[in-house]
Amino acid sequence: MRAWSVVAPGPVEEGALRLVEKPVPAPGDGELLVRVLACGVCRTDLHVTEGDLPVRRAGVTPGHEVVGEVAGLGAGVSGFTVGDRVGVAWLRWTDGTCAYCLRGAENLCPGSRYTGWDTDGGYAEYTTVPADFAHPLPAGLTDLALAPLLCAGIIGYRALRRASLPAGGRLGLYGFGGSAHLCAQVALAEGARVHVLTRGAAARRLALELGAASAGEAHAMPPEPLDSAILFAPVGDLVPVALRALDRGGVLAVAGIHLTDTPPLHYETDLFYEKELRSVTSNTRADARKFLTLAARYKVHATTHAYPLSRADVALRDLKAGRFDGAAVLVNDLG
Ligand SMILES: [Zn+2]
Ligand SMILES: [Zn+2]
Numbered sequence: 001m002r003a004w005s006v007v008a009p010g011p012v013e014e015g016a017l018r019l020v021e022k023p024v025p026a027p028g029d030g031e032l033l034v035r036v037l038a039c040g041v042c043r044t045d046l047h048v049t050e051g052d053l054p055v056r057r058a059g060v061t062p063g064h065e066v067v068g069e070v071a072g073l074g075a076g077v078s079g080f081t082v083g084d085r086v087g088v089a090w091l092r093w094t095d096g097t098c099a100y101c102l103r104g105a106e107n108l109c110p111g112s113r114y115t116g117w118d119t120d121g122g123y124a125e126y127t128t129v130p131a132d133f134a135h136p137l138p139a140g141l142t143d144l145a146l147a148p149l150l151c152a153g154i155i156g157y158r159a160l161r162r163a164s165l166p167a168g169g170r171l172g173l174y175g176f177g178g179s180a181h182l183c184a185q186v187a188l189a190e191g192a193r194v195h196v197l198t199r200g201a202a203a204r205r206l207a208l209e210l211g212a213a214s215a216g217e218a219h220a221m222p223p224e225p226l227d228s229a230i231l232f233a234p235v236g237d238l239v240p241v242a243l244r245a246l247d248r249g250g251v252l253a254v255a256g257i258h259l260t261d262t263p264p265l266h267y268e269t270d271l272f273y274e275k276e277l278r279s280v281t282s283n284t285r286a287d288a289r290k291f292l293t294l295a296a297r298y299k300v301h302a303t304t305h306a307y308p309l310s311r312a313d314v315a316l317r318d319l320k321a322g323r324f325d326g327a328a329v330l331v332n333d334l335g
């Protein structure tokens with residue numbers, strides 16, 4: 001089969017990602033062989049390609065927002081048949097035996113493995129996934145529409161739950177990219193009043209179109225105190241800004257895997273009256289399954305840009321250069 005391979009991590013413009021021949025992977029015990037239909041392009045794929053993340057598998061094939069169909073079953077698989085449409089996401093495997101897994105926090109498992117980093121992902125004709133980590137996909141959404149939900153959507157959903165928004169509550173979203181605009185749609189469908197605080201004028205327009213109650217500059221105060229806030233922008237300077245916007249007892253969740261340093265916090269203004277500051281780390285399978293169910297019910301949709309899979313390198317270069325809004329999705333034209 002043909003597959004993209006990170007031959008030597010470095011700038012994507014200089015050929016770090018090459019289209020190569022690889023054998024069609026054989027599904028191991030408990031695994032599915034998946035024929036790729038579409039694969040979303042996530043910024044993490046760029047980090048894997050350019051070496052911002054350490055190499056965990058030489059020549060890895062990136063891609064962890066895979067919509068595919070089951071093409072083969074390894075030994076001992078039940079619950080799936082050839083032809084089923086499934087999703088393959090970032091979390092590929094956890095040990096199931098550590099203290100975190102045992103208490104339902106598998107997102108914190110120290111032994112966890114990730115699709116398109118530890119193992120070959122979806123920038124290829126075929127990939128594999130442990131059946132226990134494959135996601136059944138709701139009908140009624142196209143491959144193109146589903147792909148971006150499998151990373152950006154799931155992460156945004158976990159951040160929303162970590163922010164403990166009360167029913168009908170007031171939610172602030174700092175930054176309004178891929179994850180945030182999907183998270184906003186879930187919050188709005190559940191009756192929240194959403195205030196978006198972000199620097200991009202186009203993003204503020206999109207927020208209002210989706211039904212946000214207000215959209216302002218990132219450093220502005222929202223028009224009312226917030227019960228919960230989520231910081232999607234990787235900007236530590238915004239931590240005290242968002243904490244000050246919280247009402248008494250409010251919660252700020254930091255959604256990103258990376259954040260610039262925060263300035264000193266002032267206990268009186270930023271944390272007293274039982275305000276809480278929380279981080280968000282990866283997600284569990286339960287998060288993914290709940291979100292995919294709700295996404296279908298609430299008709300959550302991402303703005304997508306289709307690229308042929310044979311041009312994955314162009315899609316990553318365009319992502320790096322900010323040449324499109326919304327999410328790029330690779331559609332398999334390789335076979
Ligand atoms: Zn991702
Ligand atoms: Zn574990």
